[in-house]
Amino acid sequence: MLAPHDFFNICRKQGISFFTGVPDSLLQDLCAFLTERLPSNEHVIAANEGGAIGLAAGHYLATGKPALIYLQNSGQGNAINPLLSLSDPEVYGIPMLLLVGWRGEPGIKDEPQHLKQGRVTMALFTSMEIPCQILETDNQTAVGQITRMLELAKREKRPVALIVRKGTFKKHVKREDEQNQNPLTREQAIACVASLSPPNAVIIASTGHISRELYEYRERECQDHSRDFLTVGSMGHASQIALGVALADPTRIVYCFDGDGALLMHLGAMPLIGQSRCHNLRHILLNNGVYGSVGGQATGALNLDFVKIAKACGYAFAVRATSSLGLKKQLITMNKVKGPSFLEIRVSRLFRLDLGRPGLTPAENKEGFMTFLRKQLSIDT
Numbered sequence: 001m002l003a004p005h006d007f008f009n010i011c012r013k014q015g016i017s018f019f020t021g022v023p024d025s026l027l028q029d030l031c032a033f034l035t036e037r038l039p040s041n042e043h044v045i046a047a048n049e050g051g052a053i054g055l056a057a058g059h060y061l062a063t064g065k066p067a068l069i070y071l072q073n074s075g076q077g078n079a080i081n082p083l084l085s086l087s088d089p090e091v092y093g094i095p096m097l098l099l100v101g102w103r104g105e106p107g108i109k110d111e112p113q114h115l116k117q118g119r120v121t122m123a124l125f126t127s128m129e130i131p132c133q134i135l136e137t138d139n140q141t142a143v144g145q146i147t148r149m150l151e152l153a154k155r156e157k158r159p160v161a162l163i164v165r166k167g168t169f170k171k172h173v174k175r176e177d178e179q180n181q182n183p184l185t186r187e188q189a190i191a192c193v194a195s196l197s198p199p200n201a202v203i204i205a206s207t208g209h210i211s212r213e214l215y216e217y218r219e220r221e222c223q224d225h226s227r228d229f230l231t232v233g234s235m236g237h238a239s240q241i242a243l244g245v246a247l248a249d250p251t252r253i254v255y256c257f258d259g260d261g262a263l264l265m266h267l268g269a270m271p272l273i274g275q276s277r278c279h280n281l282r283h284i285l286l287n288n289g290v291y292g293s294v295g296g297q298a299t300g301a302l303n304l305d306f307v308k309i310a311k312a313c314g315y316a317f318a319v320r321a322t323s324s325l326g327l328k329k330q331l332i333t334m335n336k337v338k339g340p341s342f343l344e345i346r347v348s349r350l351f352r353l354d355l356g357r358p359g360l361t362p363a364e365n366k367e368g369f370m371t372f373l374r375k376q377l378s379i380d381t
Helices: 004-013 025-037 049-063 073-085 112-127 139-156 186-195 209-220 238-248 260-265 269-276 306-313 324-334 362-380
Strands: 019-021 043-045 068-072 096-101 132-134 159-164 202-205 228-230 254-259 281-287 317-321 341-346
Touching (some): 025 068, 025 096, 049 068, 049 096, 068 073, 073 096, 073 112, 112 159, 186 209, 186 324, 202 238, 317 324, 324 341
Parallel strands (some): 068 096, 202 228, 202 254, 281 341
């Protein structure tokens, strides 16, 4: 296994002085090391993978040096456009090294949303004509591998990729950082909103812990899961799924349970929702300030005023809650509003280590959700 500091030193010796990307569970120890070791002008956690490609391109234009971009393979989709239309040797020819966490590697047990992505990861790079190799786990071999890949990137002025298997990096002991002081846990906030939602309302839950915690809430309350669409993949798109449902079925309230990292990944969804004037959409942001599912790296979201952003985007109602009592009051008010509404709930970054995973497959979840919508529509009409 590679120690994060050894990998970092190898990259430094090969001339890499800028690191950027989107956190991944397989790369969390490296990301934690970079966050602790480097100043903010040498390491930037990007909002999405395409943005990271842009940051790396800007660094190269200013310095003539390639950067390292880290990402989960599920972020290949976000990166494809700038990889092909910006950094490709047939366009601007910008060398860079991609470090890609291989979720869903064939033969390795993983969650459903990762399996197809894992199966096509190498093929996607091949189809984009981006040279890729699986990163070796011993220092001596890795030194030669990184050196050769970077030489290729510089010589041909192109992106190159190293694929990281589970268990490649050794554990990095993180420094204790300050916990945010929000008294509400995300599970408490989810339970509060779900319990006060109208009987025919539906919930579109974002990826990661949010969907898992909503699923467990239904289990504890002995409720079925047909009212919930659990967006286990497609990070950043839950609000657009919710808008699509709300526009198609204006007879019911549609909630989106969003995360701060997910919302920042595709922030352009907010003005679209605000300008839609969709009267039945309730956008709930559960803001804990970190990428909780992939290592707890800071998103920077606690420094942003999402209420002002939502109002500027055209939401009819936008407020913040930081306590259980305040949350209940805001929900009662919000449920009376006609127009797209936004509620930011500041929550603790803490979560249960024994948090389970949905017992339904994505296909089963989809079928149950669609059946609920059709059944309720026939009752209402």
